[in-house]
Amino acid sequence: MKLAVVGATGEVGRMMLKKLEEEAITPEEIDLFSSSRSAGSLMKFAGKSIEVRELREDSLRRDYDYVLFSAGASVSKTFAPLAASCGAVVIDNSSAFRQSEEIPLVVPEINGCLLKGYRGIVANPNCSTIQMVLSLHKIHRRFDLKTIVVSTYQAVSGAGNRGIVELERQEAGSQDQAVFVRKIHRNVVPVIGDILENSFSAEEMKMINETRKILGDSKVSIWPTTVRVPVAHGHSEAVFCETEKPFELEELKEELRASEDVVLTDERFTPVEIAGSDLVYVSRVRSFDSHRFLLWNVADNIRVGAATNAVRILKMHAGGA
Numbered sequence: 368m369k370l371a372v373v374g375a376t377g378e379v380g381r382m383m384l385k386k387l388e389e390e391a392i393t394p395e396e397i398d399l400f401s402s403s404r405s406a407g408s409l410m411k412f413a414g415k416s417i418e419v420r421e422l423r424e425d426s427l428r429r430d431y432d433y434v435l436f437s438a439g440a441s442v443s444k445t446f447a448p449l450a451a452s453c454g455a456v457v458i459d460n461s462s463a464f465r466q467s468e469e470i471p472l473v474v475p476e477i478n479g480c481l482l483k484g485y486r487g488i489v490a491n492p493n494c495s496t497i498q499m500v501l502s503l504h505k506i507h508r509r510f511d512l513k514t515i516v517v518s519t520y521q522a523v524s525g526a527g528n529r530g531i532v533e534l535e536r537q538e539a540g541s542q543d544q545a546v547f548v549r550k551i552h553r554n555v556v557p558v559i560g561d562i563l564e565n566s567f568s569a570e571e572m573k574m575i576n577e578t579r580k581i582l583g584d585s586k587v588s589i590w591p592t593t594v595r596v597p598v599a600h601g602h603s604e605a606v607f608c609e610t611e612k613p614f615e616l617e618e619l620k621e622e623l624r625a626s627e628d629v630v631l632t633d634e635r636f637t638p639v640e641i642a643g644s645d646l647v648y649v650s651r652v653r654s655f656d657s658h659r660f661l662l663w664n665v666a667d668n669i670r671v672g673a674a675t676n677a678v679r680i681l682k683m684h685a686g687g688a
């Protein structure tokens with residue numbers, strides 16, 4: 368296998384390399400790309416030291432089997448179609464193609480069947496969407512979700528390396544504020560991404576549109592409030608749902624227990640405990656009646672919400688889906 372990673376030095380890029388090693392996916396050839404800032408630095412992969420190169424116009428004009436992108440939407444828009452036109456299957460972590468009708472938006476445990484025989488660009492969903500749909504897709508299939516109201520508690524690493532650095536600097540006393548719209552240390556910030564014309568944030572609209580596309584159901588009514596919290600790794604979500612069909616609480620739990628890569632637990636897991644895990648932890652499932660319920664879910668945003676999902680896509684595709 369010949370593989371390239373674009374954005375290899377970033378939070379998601381580094382985790383994708385780690386995850387490839389964990390899965391024992393060691394391509395015969397691997398090229399790592401970044402911007403000019405990190406070009407020339409050395410990264411370790413599968414026991415070897417690899418020099419990171421600056422991504423240039425002709426970098427991806429090669430016969431790669433897979434190219435993993437995690438360098439932001441504008442880089443993906445320019446370079447992903449080019450890599451795909453040279454025959455590579457592109458797995459893109461950015462938002463560039465998620466809403467394009469012809470591009471599959473894949474969470475392997477839910478709609479991995481879309482990968483069978485597919486060539487071209489595959490979009491990896493937004494981090495907060497992945498952990499929510501992993502928790503809800505089987506419940507949706509059985510009880511038909513009518514409404515989802517979700518409040519997120521999102522880690523600063525969701526904003527990339529700059530997000531972590533900004534929190535650490537503020538913890539050390541700095542007043543500098545460039546990444547988040549308000550001070551993040553000892554605070555919560557109820558805006559992630561730009562505020563759009565309809566007053567929802569870009570992150571909230573991603574959760575709405577991507578959840579509908581992955582569930583294959585445009586009728587689900589979704590009401591997110593996305594919030595940044597001073598946590599390094601791990602997003603949490605308080606989710607309220609209303610179903611069309613009546614359920615027993617135990618039936619909901621059955622669906623959660625049957626959901627791949629989801630753990631239903633009585634432990635009240637917090638981000639600190641689950642950072643580094645590839646699973647979604649669901650707890651506090653509760654209800655007063657047969658049509659409405661609440662749950663709490665927590666997952667590592669860089670893993671479950673990005674790198675692990677991307678590598679699971681690669682693995683499933685390479686295995687013939």
Ligand SMILES: NC(=O)c1ccc[n+]([C@@H]2O[C@H](COP(=O)([O-])OP(=O)(O)OC[C@H]3O[C@@H](n4cnc5c(N)ncnc54)[C@H](OP(=O)(O)O)[C@@H]3O)[C@@H](O)[C@H]2O)c1
Pocket residue numbers: 373374375376377378379380400401402403404405406422436437438439440442460461462492493494524525526527528529668669672673
């Ligand atoms: N963090 C998350 O939880 C998460 C979750 C889901 C999706 N994503 C998406 O994944 C992507 C990367 O996020 P991240 O958190 O890893 O960000 P990050 O830590 O800021 O890393 C960005 C990476 O992109 C590279 N890069 C920037 N501009 C470039 C250019 N013009 N050409 C080539 N490489 C360039 C950077 O290289 P340098 O080292 O040279 O700066 C770095 O390797 C984004 O699209 C983000 O939306 C992130």
